[in-house]
C-alpha cells in the first residue's frame with residue numbers, strides 16, 4: 001500500500017503507537033528517536049515556531065508542546081492519525097494537509113519530520129523539501145530521519161514485498177545531501193544510531209532489559225550497522 005494511504009486507514013492509525021512503541025524494544029526505539037531529534041533542536045528558543053510534518057498521532061508533537069514552544073503545528077494528510085493526536089495532545093494546532101502543498105501558515109523556525117521522509121521516492125522527496133524550505137525562515141532548522149538499515153535495498157525490498165507499506169528504494173546519504181542543497185538547505189549534522197534487532201529487544205523479562213542496556217552502549221558506536229540516520233539541515237540565507 002502507498003505510504004500516503006496506509007495511515008488513512010483508521011485501524012492502522014489506532015494501532016500505530018501500540019504496535020511500534022509500547023514493547024521494551026519499541027520504547028527503546030522511541031527513546032533513541034526522541035533523543036536524536038531533540039538534541040538537534042536543543043538550542044531553539046522557546047519563542048520559536050515549530051512544525052511537526054507528518055505528525056501522525058502526535059508522538060513528537062506532544063514533546064514539542066511540553067518544551068513550551070510558542071507555536072506548535074502538527075501537519076498530516078490523514079484524518080485518522082490527526083484524530084488520535086487530538087485525543088491526547090493539547091496545546092498544538094493540528095492541520096490536515098499534504099506535505100506536497102503546505103498551506104500559508106506564516107514562517108517557522110524549525111520543521112521536524114520523523115519516520116516520514118524515508119518513505120518517499122526521489123521526486124516526492126524533492127517536492128517535500130521545496131515545500132519545507134518555503135515555510136521555513138532563513139536560517140531555520142529542518143530535522144528528519146532516514147533509514148540506513150544493514151543493507152538498505154534488501155531491507156526495503158523485503159518491507160515492500162510484505163505488501164503492508166512501501167518504503168523508497170534508495171536512501172543513499174549522498175543523494176539526500178545533494179537534494180537538500182539543491183532545495184536551499186545546508187547540511188549541518190548527520191548522526192547514525194544503531195539499534196539491535198527488535199526481536200532481541202522484545203525478548204521476555206531480564207533478557208530484554210539487558211538487550212536495551214547493550215543497545216544504549218552500542219547506539220553511537222556502530223555507525224556502519226546503523227538503523228537510522230538523523231539529519232539536521234539549515235535553510236540557507
Ligand SMILES: C[S@@+](CC[C@H](N)C(=O)[O-])C[C@H]1O[C@@H](n2cnc3c(N)ncnc32)[C@H](O)[C@@H]1O
Pocket residue numbers: 003004007008053054055056057058059060075076077078081097098099100113114115116
Ligand atoms: C510513520 S508515521 C510517523 C508519525 C510521527 N511523525 C511519528 O514519528 O510517530 C508517518 C505519517 O506521515 C503521514 N503522511 C504520509 N504522507 C503524507 C503527506 N503527503 N503529507 C503529510 N503527511 C503525510 C502519515 O499520514 C503518517 O501519519
